[in-house]
Amino acid sequence: MRVRTTAIAAAVAAAAMTLSACSPGASTPEDDRIVVWGTWDMEDQASGMTEGAAALKDMIAAYESESGTTVVYEHVPFDQLFQKVSLAVQSGGDVPDVVEAASQEVFSRPDVFKDITSLLADAAFLSEVGESETTTCVQDGVRRCVAMNIGSTAWYYSPALMGDVAWPETDKEWLSAGAQLKANGLYVASFFAGRDAAGVEQTWAPAIVSAGGEIFDSEGLPAWANEATVSVVSWMRELLAEGYVPETNFTGDFAAGEQPFVDGAAAGLRGGSWSAQFVEPLAVGLPTGEVKVGAAPSINGGPGYVTLYGQGWAVPEGAANPEGAADFLAYLMTPSNQATWATAAYRIPTNAEAFADPGFAEVFASNEAFYTAIQELTDNYGLVLPTSPCYTEALTRLGETLQTLMLDPQADAMAALTTAQDEVAGSCR
Numbered sequence: 001m002r003v004r005t006t007a008i009a010a011a012v013a014a015a016a017m018t019l020s021a022c023s024p025g026a027s028t029p030e031d032d033r034i035v036v037w038g039t040w041d042m043e044d045q046a047s048g049m050t051e052g053a054a055a056l057k058d059m060i061a062a063y064e065s066e067s068g069t070t071v072v073y074e075h076v077p078f079d080q081l082f083q084k085v086s087l088a089v090q091s092g093g094d095v096p097d098v099v100e101a102a103s104q105e106v107f108s109r110p111d112v113f114k115d116i117t118s119l120l121a122d123a124a125f126l127s128e129v130g131e132s133e134t135t136t137c138v139q140d141g142v143r144r145c146v147a148m149n150i151g152s153t154a155w156y157y158s159p160a161l162m163g164d165v166a167w168p169e170t171d172k173e174w175l176s177a178g179a180q181l182k183a184n185g186l187y188v189a190s191f192f193a194g195r196d197a198a199g200v201e202q203t204w205a206p207a208i209v210s211a212g213g214e215i216f217d218s219e220g221l222p223a224w225a226n227e228a229t230v231s232v233v234s235w236m237r238e239l240l241a242e243g244y245v246p247e248t249n250f251t252g253d254f255a256a257g258e259q260p261f262v263d264g265a266a267a268g269l270r271g272g273s274w275s276a277q278f279v280e281p282l283a284v285g286l287p288t289g290e291v292k293v294g295a296a297p298s299i300n301g302g303p304g305y306v307t308l309y310g311q312g313w314a315v316p317e318g319a320a321n322p323e324g325a326a327d328f329l330a331y332l333m334t335p336s337n338q339a340t341w342a343t344a345a346y347r348i349p350t351n352a353e354a355f356a357d358p359g360f361a362e363v364f365a366s367n368e369a370f371y372t373a374i375q376e377l378t379d380n381y382g383l384v385l386p387t388s389p390c391y392t393e394a395l396t397r398l399g400e401t402l403q404t405l406m407l408d409p410q411a412d413a414m415a416a417l418t419t420a421q422d423e424v425a426g427s428c429r
Contacts, residue, residue, distance in 0.1 A: 033070040034324045037085060038100040039078040052277060052345025059340060063331055069324060079196065082392055085316050086112050095318040097325040103136035103310035104201070104384070106144040108220070108391035114315045117143045119326035125333035125351055133350035136310025136384065146329045147310030148338060149347045151273040152378045153202045154306060155294045156282060161186060161267040167294040169304060171235050174297060178244025181267055188244050189268030192257030193236070195403040197395035203270060204402055205395075206305035206383055207232045210298055215398070220388035222424045224398055225417040232299055233405050233413045240406060250406045268294065273374045277346040286370045293373035296381060308382035310350075348374075390428035397424050 040053050060071050074096070076084055082105055088095045089112045106113040120126065120143060129147075137145040157167050161181075168177040168188065178188040193203040205215050213228025239245045246266065248256040258279055261269035269279070276282040285291030296304035313332065315325045331337065338349035339357030348371065354360055364371055388394055401420040405413050 032068060032324075033072060034097040034321050034328055035072045035074070035094075036098040036328075037074050037076050037081060037096040039076060039081055041075045042073065043075070050277060050345065052341065052347070055340055055344035059332075059337055063328065067327065067331075069328070071328070079198070089317050092318070095316050095320070097315065097319040097321045098313050098328060099316055101145055101312065101314040103145055103147060103312075104387065104391060106137075106314045107139055107387040108389065110144070112316060113144045114317050114319065114322065115142050115144060116146075116315050116322075116326060116329075117141070119315070119322060120146070120330060123326075123330040123333070125330060128335065128351045128353050129333070130350065130352055132378075133310060136308070137312070139387075145310065145314040146312045146333055147350050148312040148332055148341065149274075150309065150350055150378065151311055151348070152306040152308050152374065152382055153206065153270060153296070154273045154275070154374060154377065155189070155268060155270050155296055156261075156275075156286075156291050157189070157268040157294045158261075158264075158281075158285065158291055160290065161264065165267075167268070167292075168297070169295040170298045171300070174235075175238060175242070175244070178239060178242060182243055187246055187260055187266040188239075189270060190246055190257055190260035190266040191249050191270030192252075192254045193249050193402070193406075194252060194257075195396075195400045197392050197399060198254075200395040200399045200402070201385065202272070202307050204232065204398070205385055206307055207235075207297055207299050209383060210296075210302035210305050211300040212302055214386075216386045216388045216391075216394070218386070220386060220390075221428055222388075222390075222394050222398070222421040225414065225421040227414075228300065229417055230413045233402065235299065236406060237409050241409065250403055273348070273378075274346060276370075283346070287367045289369065293370060293377070296377070303381055305381050305383040306377050308378055308384050388428065390424055394424045394428060 040056070042053050042057050063069065064071055081100065085096065085099050086109060087093070101113065132150045133147045136150065137143055137147045163184070165177050165180045168174040174188060181188050191203050193199045200215070208215060208224065208229050211228035211231050213226045213232075214223050217223040240247060240250070246260050248260070258269065258271065260266035262279060262281055271279060271282065276286055282291055296306050298304040313329055315322055319325055333351060335351045335353035335357060338351045338354040339360040341347055342349045342354065343359045343363050349355070349360065355364070397420050401416050405411050405416055
């Protein structure tokens with residue numbers, strides 16, 4: 001389950017990148033355009049474009065100018081992208097040439113994402129990336145993605161809000177810290193653990209594996225109906241029942257999971273190594289030490305895992321211009337482009353040469369404690385979930401079940417978990 005990263009730092013994931021929206025002219029040859037689907041809204045003027053999105057837009061404009069290729073970009077919300085590209089491939093509809101993807105998804109659906117090993121056989125970045133990139137995007141000699149950055153989930157806390165209470169590392173310490181902080185009118189932590197695949201992937205799964213359980217077996221079939229999962233549910237139920245964590249952790253969306261920490265109502269936050277780009281207290285507090293990186297929860301005496309991601313891009317089956325897609329991926333993976341993206345978007349590159357870029361080196365030096373802490377977590381406690389032919393569907397069904405169990409504390413956990421597992425296993429082949 002653990003993955004040893006060899007880059008100078010390993011961090012950041014999530015929602016990787018986006019590209020400029022350009023309308024192709026009627027006479028544009030097919031091999032002079034690529035269609036890209038990504039989760040970043042690069043035309044979101046209402047809330048203001050992030051520095052990362054702005055940098056990527058400039059980067060893609062430069063690519064268009066240098067290559068003569070038109071990039072046609074479509075924004076797709078992160079919770080819809082995987083399903084949308086899968087449906088397009090399966091139905092024979094309009095398939096993009098490049099799609100933003102996490103490493104867990106691409107190997108779970110080899111029918112959706114193309115083997116790009118030969119397309120990138122001569123790419124320069126192959127000799128520049130470390131084990132962390134290849135571990136997440138290459139399996140059994142087959143490459144199905146490029147990881148422009150490596151990231152993980154992460155637990156953050158405010159020492160000022162914690163006061164004399166130490167950041168909890170074990171399940172029992174969480175209950176003790178929760179009681180002490182509640183007396184001061186604080187939650188011990190906020191996090192997203194709702195009825196969504198990402199809630200399972202980022203919060204529930206590391207705890208279940210720490211407790212000695214599993215989500216999928218060696219064949220990729222659901223295997224979460226076990227005593228370890230029940231023990232994690234019992235622990236979470238106690239945290240919620242005692243008022244040590246907000247109910248919105250389980251009923252709200254990602255923003256609802258972040259808000260108590262932003263408001264100063266929660267001393268800790270489970271975010272991602274990438275979250276400082278979106279959560280202001282992290283962006284301000286991490287460089288100054290006002291916010292620190294804490295250990296992930298250890299359940300039943302097991303290691304406290306963080307979920308490890310290879311975040312980047314893939315080429316779907318049925319892409320009209322796979323060669324153009326490969327050229328674009330190789331462009332994104334160059335040291336200068338990775339450094340530009342990392343510097344602007346609070347990311348860590350996978351191309352080792354990018355660390356020598358003056359811009360990124362300055363960012364790294366200004367926040368070395370954060371990067372070092374994330375490196376240690378991903379090196380020693382990085383968890384890559386096994387692939388499964390029903391990966392997203394299974395995690396979504398499990399997320400729905402876990403939310404039901406949290407909101408109905410009298411419900412039989414093992415019975416509900418078994419029912420959900422059997423339902424998914426019947427179609428997971």
